Amino acid sequence: MNRGLLLRFENLLQLHGACQQLRALSSRKVCGAQWKPVQLSAHPTVSLLLHPQLWPKDRLISAALSQCRHLATKEETKKKQKKVPLLRGEVEIRQKMTVEELARAMGKDIDHVYEALLYTDIDLDSVEPDSILREDHIKMIVQKSGMKYKSAKLKEEKERKNTDAGFFGIYNPHFCSNSRPPADPAVLTPRPPVVTILGHVDHGKTTLLDSLRKTQVASMEAGGITQHIGAFIVHMPSGEKITFLDTPGHAAFSAMRARGTNVTDIVILVVAAEDGVMQQTIESIQHAKNAGVPLILAINKCDKPEADPERVKKELLAHDVVCEEFGGDVQAVNISALKGENLMVLAEATVALAEMLELKADATGLVEGTVIESRKDRGKGPLTTAIIQRGTLKKGCVLVAGKTWAKVRFLFDENGKPMDAASPGTPVEIMGWKESPSAGDEILEVESEQRAQEVVAWRTYIEQQEKMKKDLEVIEAKQKEHRLEYEKKQQKLAHLTWRQRKAVLYKANKHLMFSRPKERTEVDENTLSLIVKGDVDGSVEAILNILDSYDCEDECKLDIVYFGMGDITENDISLAEAFNGVIFGFSVKANPSIKKLADKKGIKIKLHNIIYKLIEDLKDELNSRLPPAVVETTIGEASVLDTFSVTVGKNKIPVAGCRVHKGLLDRKMKFKLIRNRDVIWKGCLSSLKHHKDDVQVIKTGMDCGLSLDKNLEFNIGDEIICYEEKEVQQTTSWDPGF
Numbered sequence: 001m002n003r004g005l006l007l008r009f010e011n012l013l014q015l016h017g018a019c020q021q022l023r024a025l026s027s028r029k030v031c032g033a034q035w036k037p038v039q040l041s042a043h044p045t046v047s048l049l050l051h052p053q054l055w056p057k058d059r060l061i062s063a064a065l066s067q068c069r070h071l072a073t074k075e076e077t078k079k080k081q082k083k084v085p086l087l088r089g090e091v092e093i094r095q096k097m098t099v100e101e102l103a104r105a106m107g108k109d110i111d112h113v114y115e116a117l118l119y120t121d122i123d124l125d126s127v128e129p130d131s132i133l134r135e136d137h138i139k140m141i142v143q144k145s146g147m148k149y150k151s152a153k154l155k156e157e158k159e160r161k162n163t164d165a166g167f168f169g170i171y172n173p174h175f176c177s178n179s180r181p182p183a184d185p186a187v188l189t190p191r192p193p194v195v196t197i198l199g200h201v202d203h204g205k206t207t208l209l210d211s212l213r214k215t216q217v218a219s220m221e222a223g224g225i226t227q228h229i230g231a232f233i234v235h236m237p238s239g240e241k242i243t244f245l246d247t248p249g250h251a252a253f254s255a256m257r258a259r260g261t262n263v264t265d266i267v268i269l270v271v272a273a274e275d276g277v278m279q280q281t282i283e284s285i286q287h288a289k290n291a292g293v294p295l296i297l298a299i300n301k302c303d304k305p306e307a308d309p310e311r312v313k314k315e316l317l318a319h320d321v322v323c324e325e326f327g328g329d330v331q332a333v334n335i336s337a338l339k340g341e342n343l344m345v346l347a348e349a350t351v352a353l354a355e356m357l358e359l360k361a362d363a364t365g366l367v368e369g370t371v372i373e374s375r376k377d378r379g380k381g382p383l384t385t386a387i388i389q390r391g392t393l394k395k396g397c398v399l400v401a402g403k404t405w406a407k408v409r410f411l412f413d414e415n416g417k418p419m420d421a422a423s424p425g426t427p428v429e430i431m432g433w434k435e436s437p438s439a440g441d442e443i444l445e446v447e448s449e450q451r452a453q454e455v456v457a458w459r460t461y462i463e464q465q466e467k468m469k470k471d472l473e474v475i476e477a478k479q480k481e482h483r484l485e486y487e488k489k490q491q492k493l494a495h496l497t498w499r500q501r502k503a504v505l506y507k508a509n510k511h512l513m514f515s516r517p518k519e520r521t522e523v524d525e526n527t528l529s530l531i532v533k534g535d536v537d538g539s540v541e542a543i544l545n546i547l548d549s550y551d552c553e554d555e556c557k558l559d560i561v562y563f564g565m566g567d568i569t570e571n572d573i574s575l576a577e578a579f580n581g582v583i584f585g586f587s588v589k590a591n592p593s594i595k596k597l598a599d600k601k602g603i604k605i606k607l608h609n610i611i612y613k614l615i616e617d618l619k620d621e622l623n624s625r626l627p628p629a630v631v632e633t634t635i636g637e638a639s640v641l642d643t644f645s646v647t648v649g650k651n652k653i654p655v656a657g658c659r660v661h662k663g664l665l666d667r668k669m670k671f672k673l674i675r676n677r678d679v680i681w682k683g684c685l686s687s688l689k690h691h692k693d694d695v696q697v698i699k700t701g702m703d704c705g706l707s708l709d710k711n712l713e714f715n716i717g718d719e720i721i722c723y724e725e726k727e728v729q730q731t732t733s734w735d736p737g738f
Contacts, residue, residue, distance in 0.1 A: 091142050093135070093149045100129040102138060106145060116141040136483070151472070164458050183362035183390070191361040191425035192233065192241040193354035194263060194387060196293075198284035199270035204300040208270060208337035209244055212347070231372050231385050231427030232414040237344075240351050243387070243425055245372065263370045263387050264291070266353055268346070269321070270298045273307035273334070277315040285319050294353060296331050297323060298346055303336040361424035367391035367445035371401055372427070374436040375536040376566040380410075382433040386443055393422040393445075398452050399430070400444050401437035403459050405452035408432045436565060439537045526556050528625050529581030530618075531572050532563040533588050540565060543586060546615060552734045556625045568594050568605060576603045582621055586614055615736050622734070628727040636663030638704070640718040646707070653686075655707050656714040665698040665706075665722045673712065674719040683709045 091105050103110045110129055117124055120137055133141075142149040197205045212234045234242045245264060267288040271281055288295055297316070299309045313323050313332060322328025331349045335342040368390040377383050384401070393399075397408045409432035411419040422428035437443075446452050493504060530547075534540035540563050550558050561579045562572070568583060568590035576583050576598075583598075585607040590598070598605050606621075608614035642657035658665075665671075667688045673681040688695055689705045698704040706720070 091147050091149050093138050093142065093151065095135045096132050097138055098130050098132055099127060102133060102141065106142065106147065108145070112145070113141060116144045119144055164455055183365075187362055187364055188360035189363055191359055191363075191423070192243050193265045193350065193357070193359050194243045194245065194425055195266045195268055195350055196245040196264040197268045197270060198280075198287065200272070200275070200278035200280040200284075203270050203272040203275065203278075203281075204337045205270045208268075208298065208300065208335070208343075211337050211340050211343055212244070231387060233427065234347070236347055236351065238351070241425075242347065242350055242354075243427055245387075245427075263372070263389070264293055265357060265359055266296060266350060267293050268296045268298050268350070270300050271312050271316075272301045273299050273309050273312060274301060274304050276308075276312050277319070282319060285316075285321060289320075294329075294357075295321060296346070296349055296353065297321065297333070299332060299334050300337050302334040303339055303341065309334050359425070362390050363392050363423050365391050367393045367397060367399065367443065369393070369443040371437050371439055371441045371443060373439050373536050373538055374433075374565070376436060378567070380431050382436040384430045384433060384437060386428055386430055388422045388424050388426050388428060390424055391445060392424075393428060393430075394420065398446050398449055400446055400452050400455045401433075402441040403456055403463070404433055404435040404437050405446075405449075405456050406430065406433040407449060436537060439541065526625060527559055528556055528622055529559045529561050529576070529579040531561055531576050531581055531583045533568060533572065533583065533585045534563075534565055535587035537565060539586050542611065543584075543614070546611075546736050549736055550734055552622075552732055555730075555732055555734075556622050558622070567591070568607075570594065570597065573597050573601060573603055577601050582606065584608070584614060584618065586611070619732055619734065619736075622732045623729060626730040626732065629730045631726050631728045632723045633726060634663065634721060634723050635669055636660055636665045636698075636700075636722040638665055638698075638720040638722075640714050640716055640720065641703075643714040643716060653707050654711065654713050655705050656718070656720065657703065657705055658720055659703050660698050660700050662700060663722070664700065665704065665720070667696050669722050669724050671708075672721050672723065673708070673714075674721060675715060675717075680718075681708060681710060681712055685709065 093102075093105065097105070099110060099113050103113045106112070114124060114127070117127065117137070120140065122137065139149055197209060199205050209232065232244050234244055236242065267284070269281070269284055269288070271277065285295070297313075299312050301307055302309060309332075313326070316323070317326065321330055323330050323332040325332070331353070333342055333346045333349055335346055337343070367388060369386045369388045371384050371386050373385040375383055393408065393411065395408050395411065399406045399408065408430055411422055412429040412431070413419050414427060414429075416429075419428060444455075446455060493500075496504065532540060532543055532547075534543060544560070544563060547558065547560060559579070559581075561581055562575050567588045568585055572583055573594065575581065582604045583606065585605065587609050588607065590605050590607065595605065604621075606614070606617050608617065638658040638660045640656045640658055644655055644657070645652045646655050647653075665688065667685055671683065671685055672679050685706050686709045687705075687707045688698065690698060690702065695704070
């Protein structure tokens with residue numbers, strides 16, 4: 001025993017000597033020597049342990065270095081396990097933390113966390129230092145310790161570098177806050193005015209544009225209704241250019257009209273002379289006022305006999321649109337878009353107003369613009385119609401819009417012809433997008449593709465963080481609600497023994513287990529799943545805005561499984577099959593092979609070119625999902641004048657002597673007994689007699705005796721109603737507003 005202690009002491013002294021030799025060697029700059037690892041045996045010999053002075057020098061140094069590394073590692077571990085100092089009593093927490101991590105974050109030891117866990121329903125016997133705790137338990141432990149908590153990921157958001165595009169470096173998903181500082185007035189050059197034509201549906205906006213640009217757009221559109229926005233340049237005989245935005249007049253497209261006024265310089269308000277001011281007319285005036293854009297009044301259809309332009313001008317006074325002849329500043333032009341009358345007068349009025357506004361832009365530097373519309377083309381991929389507001393767009397430019405980017409491959413004008421460049425005020429169709437941006441997104445040019453990817457990554461990150469923050473708030477609210485429910489249940493069971501509590505909870509869980517599948521089936525049967533496809537982004541947006549107004553979930557649940565742009569594809573069929581849904585397409589196509597596949601799988605494809613017909617078809621589909629309603633139709637009524645009983649075997653059966661005063665009594669139908677306006681009985685007759693004969697029908701004015709299929713006593717004055725039940729298809733109470 002003493003020999004062993006001496007040997008250990010000797011080893012320690014020799015190790016101390018080895019460390020001193022190592023220091024001496026390092027001071028002589030022999031650190032560049034070749035170290036050879038010590039091959040330690042599983043059973044080292046005594047001589048190796050007792051006599052390190054006999055080791056080769058390289059092995060001696062290696063062993064000493066290994067021991068030093070071991071000591072350093074232990075010191076680093078101690079440093080890591082030191083308690084983190086708290087700032088202002090706040091603890092940074094994550095959704096999942098171990099007991100040890102939480103103790104370190106709180107600046108406490110593990111025993112403190114164990115003590116706090118006594119207030120929870122966690123079994124402490126199963127908790128180890130590396131056991132993971134749930135977020136609600138973490139928050140409760142921090143609060144029980146008299147501290148405040150904060151989410152660690154909020155700090156990560158602040159630390160991440162902002163890599164967004166634009167002068168301010170702030171991503172605004174709506175409109176224009178990323179622009180560069182104003183340009184030097186010396187470099188500004190005149191640009192064409194951007195004119196938006198607004199007005200009520202079918203007041204002649206598309207016909208007016210058709211007459212101005214000499215095309216046949218109006219004749220190709222369904223019912224004369226513009227179904228999505230378009231941008232065109234009109235060349236005047238004087239050499240002036242005017243960029244026109246054509247917006248839909250239908251009520252469903254209010255968001256698209258609002259976008260049109262956001263990029264416009266002048267609004268031409270088209271009002272039909274025979275109809276006057278209508279709903280979308282008022283809405284268009286409001287859009288122009290909100291955007292601070294001047295108006296020109298175009299009173300259309302003045303060639304009709306019932307036209308009354310003066311009435312239109314007077315009606316507009318109520319909406320603060322004052323024409324020049326009434327002392328205002330709004331120019332009014334009487335036109336006939338169909339016959340082409342006074343169109344040049346309207347164009348000259350537009351050019352004159354544009355000259356007064358002195359519209360100029362910077363055609364140099366990085367490009368800025370706005371997405372007017374986006375769509376998907378089978379051959380060209382995602383395409384966007386845009387208005388350039390600054391800079392000159394050329395092939396090869398790298399653009400960012402929303403959460404997507406593009407390297408411009410081709411530029412097209414409104415007629416589909418290739419363009420080399422697009423200057424400010426020019427509408428252009430851009431090809432080369434990775435994904436379709438949303439209508440209304442701001443377009444910014446960046447230096448390179450790598451920079452564009454950084455911008456998109458940052459914007460996606462910001463959106464994800466906002467979504468996570470909202471989701472976290474919802475989760476916390478749900479957890480709080482569930483905890484309160486749990487505490488209430490525990491309070492109700494507090495007076496019971498643990499065996500009684502177990503029995504009550506078992507019965508409750510058993511009831512839920514058997515009731516849930518039934519509820520789920522009922523919900524599935526009363527759900528209409530939709531796949532919505534549109535030709536352009538704005539059309540899909542308009543349909544979704546209408547569906548947002550659906551408020552009849554108690555009748556039939558409406559579930560939008562997928563929405564997007566482009567023709568009907570095989571993926572849409574697969575989605576509809578998986579969710580037992582219906583495909584609604586707006587201004588899109590389904591090729592014969594897709595239709596054949598849909599027929600084979602029993603999938604409905606409903607294609608429309610007019611918005612209100614699509615909504616009517618959708619309402620019919622909702623009606624078909626509603627259960628039929630049972631309607632009672634009265635066939636005849638009789639009054640009880642006397643009562644008596646008849647003996648059949650050993651039983652006495654009550655009989656009512658009645659007189660029919662309306663309709664007829666048919667024994668095949670159903671009957672009900674009414675007393676003091678309350679329904680006492682419903683069912684069938686057991687007998688119906690006229691005098692002593694069994695009869696099938698008793699008509700008005702005839703007397704009869706009848707008995708019921710249930711042994712009920714009659715009272716004089718009771719009413720007998722003969723009725724028929726019919727199933728009638730219910731209709732949805734949803735009103736989309738048009």
